[in-house]
Structure formats: C-alpha cells, structure tokens
Amino acid sequence: MSFTLKKGFTFGGWLPALIPQYPSYSTMRNDTSHPIENVESDEYGLFQAYLAGIKNASIANPNPSVGCVVIKNNKIISIGCTEKWGSRHAERVAFAPLSAADLEGSRVYVSLEPCTHMGRQPPCIHLFENTGIKKVVIGCEDPNPVVTKNGIRQLQNLGIGSFNSYYSNEIKAWNYPFFIQQKEKRPFIALKWAQSLDGCLADDNNGWKWISGEESRTYAHWLRQKYDAIMVGIGTVLNDFPSLDIRNLKHPELRNPLKIIYDPEGKIFECSLEQQENIMQKTFSPGTHKVVLINANILNNNKRDNSNWHNKMYNNPEIHFLTLNYKEENILAKNIFNEEVTAQISEILNRPLQSILIEGGSRLLSSFIHNESFDVIHLFIAPFFLGGEKHKLFSKEKRGFQVYPNKEVALEKRLHIAVQEKLGNDILIEMIPK
C-alpha cells in the first residue's frame, strides 16, 4: 500500500493548518496543485471537509476524525467534525444547526464514507434521506468492511452520492491508524526521530538540546497529540527526563497522550534520588497515565521492595506497571503490543488503544526497524553534522544485544517516501513500508 501525498500534506495533517511559521494558506496557493480556491468545485468542498476533520484529531480516536461541510449558494453554511468516541459523527454535527430548508438544495462534502451500520451512534446514512440535498461527495472509502462501498452505494441509490478520489490519499494518511486497525486488528505504530545529516540522534556528550528547528518541533508536538500513546526507552528517560507532553501548537491543545516507558529490566527501580525527582517532575508529571512495560520476573522481584521510591510509584494511580509477554527470548520490541498488553492499555485509556508513537532512543527505534514493526516513519533531518557513535541507529556502542537492519528485505523493498517537505530549515520525510 504505497501512496504519495500532495504538497503540504503529511500523515499529521495539512502543514499550513498545523505550523504557525509555515507559509500561509494564500502563499501556498500558488505552489500547490489542489484547487482550493474554486468554491464551485468538488475538490474545494473536499479540501474543506479534510480541514474540518483535523479539528478533533485525538479526541475522536479510535474513530476516524472525519470532516463534513455543507455548502449552499457557494457558501459554507455548516461544518462538522467527529466528536469524542461514542458521541456524534461529523455529518450529524454538521447537520444539527441546519433547518430542513437549509439542507434543501445544498451540497455536502464528507471526507470519509458515511457509516451504514449501528455502532455507538446510529448510521449516518439515514441523515441524507428525504432532505432535498443536491449532492453528496465522499473523499475516501471507509476501510471497515461493514461499511466499504455500502455508504456510497446507498447514497447513489438516493440519487445524490458520488465518490471523488482527489484527496483520497491525503484522507487515508490522516486516518491511517484507523485504516491499519481496521485491516490488521492491531494498534498502529509510528516511529519518530530527528537526526543530523550523518544519522546521529544526539551528541555523544549529550551537549545538544535540539537537533531540529522550531517548525519541526511544533509538528512533532502535534503528532504527540494525534497519537494515543508515546513510548520511549528507559535510557532516554534516565538521560533526558522528557516531559513527552504537547506544547506550542497552532491548533488548540486537546489532550496529552498516555506515556509508555519501555523498561524490560526495571532500571527505573534503581535510579538515584535526583533522577527520581526529575522523573516525577517531568516524565511522570500529573495529568496523564504512565505505563511502565517491564519483564514479569523483574517486576515480581521489585514488588517485594518497600522503599519510598517503589511505594511512590505503586501508590500513584496514574502509574501502571504492565508486564511484557515475550514468547521468545531476546525478541526486542517485537510483539510488545500483543493483544494482552493492548487490552490492558486500552482499559487504562478507557477506549481502544489505536496508535503508538515511538520517539526514542536510538536502540528502541533500531529494534522496531529491525523487526519491521512500524507503519510509518516520521523523520526530521537537520542540516548539520554531529559525529559520534552512541546515538546512531544500529549503534554498536549501545549496551545489550545488537540489532541490525534487515538487509535481505531492505534491498528488495526500500521504504516508500510518501511525504517530503521542508520544515523551516529541516527536512521532513515520512515513509511507509512498500
């Protein structure tokens, strides 16, 4: 499944809507090939529906965040976006403020095919019946087999439905975690890192705070908002104490993601007083759930420990220790998110875990690459050289067993570059397996 997105579009959304410093809508106009100016065109309507869908990015999960726009007399008269899981879908939101007279003769644009089945909400398809709506244009098919093509067929039976593929790749990319989950019944895995030109994720002496520039960091924060959970390795936590929260968005900050610490050997139990304080203040700051993934035997050994630090973590209702369920030895990063762990995290989230963003360090990222356990890579490349050995992918100098890129498959199936954008003075590349 390889596809390429139009300029300005990413797996995180449309950049001018996300990055304050990005060239504005009107500047983009001349550079893009999408006709966002012609109000009479279906492409205009679908673009507006796409933009509307960005609004509730994270809170609609695991529903796709769909946009719906109603246009009458060449003016947008209503906009809707899928609400919090269990609440209304985009079409119902868009139609709510409109009278029957408003809908009569209008054009309706929906980014994703309307649902035809009873879920937590009644099927949207009935909303279009006996309305006098002139036409309904759908931007992308729903991957849910119960819905696929049924929504469009039923609209066609009403004599008002059509499908327009102009933005279908962009809509698919926006809802990619939903697509993968529908197709493969597992959570979506995104890898994200920033590196220098020579492939270093950090300086050997940890002397570099930021690899990438402001625009890249804003987009990276937006990604944290879009995905359900962020995972980092314990090494990154003990070195950097990342807060893993969202900041500096152009878009309203809707919620922080759940944080997952990958700590099979339970290093978190052995940290110094100073590290403990930093962890509690930053990585474990209150307001979101924190999950520590740890080997069962290590957790059991530490359960008997009654130290202050242990108790502080055990008694914190936001901190959860979950055990890894490896079937084989030494299979780093493979099958971490099996059914059991996924169900446990879903319970903590109070909704199905749909997506995880893995941010580092280089060893954890390397192991996901090694196992080909990812659906998309968000890579920021900053134009300078760092040198060093420790913080490269597949670095020999990392303790523990070594992971390698899987060369046999790499030659045959290079990744597909779906997105390549300049973000400030960095390069953003988004890649998917071919």
Added chain:
Amino acid sequence: MSFTLKKGFTFGGWLPALIPQYPSYSTMRNDTSHPIENVESDEYGLFQAYLAGIKNASIANPNPSVGCVVIKNNKIISIGCTEKWGSRHAERVAFAPLSAADLEGSRVYVSLEPCTHMGRQPPCIHLFENTGIKKVVIGCEDPNPVVTKNGIRQLQNLGIGSFNSYYSNEIKAWNYPFFIQQKEKRPFIALKWAQSLDGCLADDNNGWKWISGEESRTYAHWLRQKYDAIMVGIGTVLNDFPSLDIRNLKHPELRNPLKIIYDPEGKIFECSLEQQENIMQKTFSPGTHKVVLINANILNNNKRDNSNWHNKMYNNPEIHFLTLNYKEENILAKNIFNEEVTAQISEILNRPLQSILIEGGSRLLSSFIHNESFDVIHLFIAPFFLGGEKHKLFSKEKRGFQVYPNKEVALEKRLHIAVQEKLGNDILIEMIPK
C-alpha cells in the same frame, strides 16, 4: 549567501531537462510557481534563456554557461549559449543567424549580465547598440566586479535594458562555480555522496552496488560532466575502481572530467597486480587526464622505483603525479587546492580549474566537512537502513587520524537547504554554508 531555489531547479540545472525519468515539462507546469507558459512574459523569456545556458555546461568553463534567447512576435527566433572558452558568448551566438531586420523590434533575454570589457572576446554590450531591439532583460548580475551593474547600466543608457530577478537565484546556482571563483579567487568545491537513512555510504561488507536509484545516478553523472574535475580518495579507488566517467545522460555527453586521486601516502604504488589491471581499465581508462595527489617525500622515494607498474604510470602522458604542499602536519584536505596545485592542474586542463566534485570515500568527505572546505553539498538519501560502522562520515573505524564535525560552528551556522527534491524514490538535498 543563502538562497533557496524554485521547485525543479538544482545547482546542476533544471531537473526535467536533465533526468529522463523526471516528471515532464508539462507535468511540472501545475506544480511549479514559475510562469513558463506565458510567451509574452519576461519570466518566460528568462526561463528559456536559463534552459539555453544548460547546453554547453562543461565546455564553456571557466566562463559561465550563459543562455540568450531572441523573441519576436511571441516566437523564439534564435537561441544562443556560450561556446568553448575563448569562443563566442551567448549573445553573439544568438545574434549570428539574425539579420538587422530580424533584430528590429525583438525582445532579448540573457541569463547573465552582458560583459562590458575586452576579454578573449570583445564586449557583448556593443551588440545591442543601434539594433532597434525593443528590450533586453537580464536575469542575474555578473559577479565580475569589472562587469557588475555596468552591463545593465549601459543597456539602460540605450533605453532598452532592464533587470528581472525572478530566476536570479536559479541562474546564480547554475553558475555558482563562476560566482565563487570571481569572488574568492579559488576553485569551487562540491561534495557529493549517497547514503542510507542511517548515514551509511556503503555496506561494511561492500555488498551493495548502488545506494541510490537510477534517477539519482543520472543526476550524479550529469554533475560529473558539469564540474571540471572529480576527486576520490585512494581507498575508494582500491576498493571499487570507479570509472568516474559520465553515462546515461538525457543531455548530450560533452566531455569527461579530469580525475583526481587523493593519495598522500602513495598507496597506489603498493597495489596488487589485479588491482593494477582494474585501475588501468576503469579509473585510469584512456581519454581523460588523471592526477594523483601525493606527498612529496613519498613521491620522491617511489621515483627511484623502476618496477613495471611504476613505469607504466610514469610513462602514461595522461597520468600526472602532483605533490601536496601542506604547510602544517596532519591538515587533511585543507588547502589541497592552493594556488600551486590549482595552477598545475589548470595547465593539464589547458584552462583554469574552476570546480572540483569530491565523491568519496567517507573519510575524504569527512575531512572536507571538518575543515568547512566546501561550497555546496549534493546529498542523495535513499530510504532504507544499512547499519555498519566503516562507511559512515566521521567513522571511528577508519584508519588514520580521526576527523570530527566542527561542532562549535555547526550549532551557530547550520547549513542552508537550498534544494530539496524527490528523485525517483530518493531524496536530493543541496546545501550551502550560511
């Protein structure tokens, strides 16, 4: 001096004109912001002049390869490009087939400011006098202080000259070696390599023939044609025996560049019979001059050797041993192209050495980066992971003394990304120091 090029433009020229597989002229149209369709616009004329200038890329060196287009009644009636050094400039070539009646009322577009001084050719500026030409539009100022602004001023005095900056960055980039040479009185240095996402230039086991795809390799061959000389380290020669010639161009193949082997320690004298054969067949294949850069004492020691291999090289009129003139010990790659070496290579070339393309290996490239001795970097990134330690920039595992990126300056002045293009399924990034 940092500038960014419009889509499709690189330091090597306009991609659709260079890469057979690149999206065609007409496909590009919708994606580019330059109005190449409107025959009446000055931008159209300048774009055509730019394209005309690509024609004699390498053979015009060290002159800038300028293009001149004459338009009358909205039709191009003549096109000229600077000829071989010492021969005619673009304006003279374009005017040659035209009668006085043809020129009368025409519009003339020249990519670079016409010269006003007597060089190997009479000043072009006089060509415009008493012609009845309606207007002359210049795309970029000549950096030669004898000419800068004089050409335009004299055209303005004639009442027909104007300057249009629409493509001035693109023209400057195309003629960048000329610009640098005019300003800094030294040859231009370009670095070029292809790497995996994790920064490897080759596999540790040398099991990978190509890092980058076909489009990238075509562009890389074109760059070899554009620059006067290519340099590689002796390690690369002894491992890969690169032929360093040009192949598979969309554009006619005009000439192969001079080849420079950087071999301070004279490893070339110690190679096996099989290596000798490979070198003679590939890297030292007949038809172009080959220069070996070597430390004076090493050369002197080897001069006394009377072996077959030594004599074979000494007696080959295309193979030249030049001695490095380091002023300090261990200053790898710095001041290689000082006045003396530059003059010697210019004598071999029979024209001033204006530009050198350095292609590898990773150690030689690292040393040029370390010393900040480069004017542009052409970097191809292929979307896969290689792992390994030997063929990374700044690799610890390379023998000899270690080079590092210059971190103090890297933070302050990251490189400027002037070009970022998708070439096939690779990324092309072209960067200049800020």
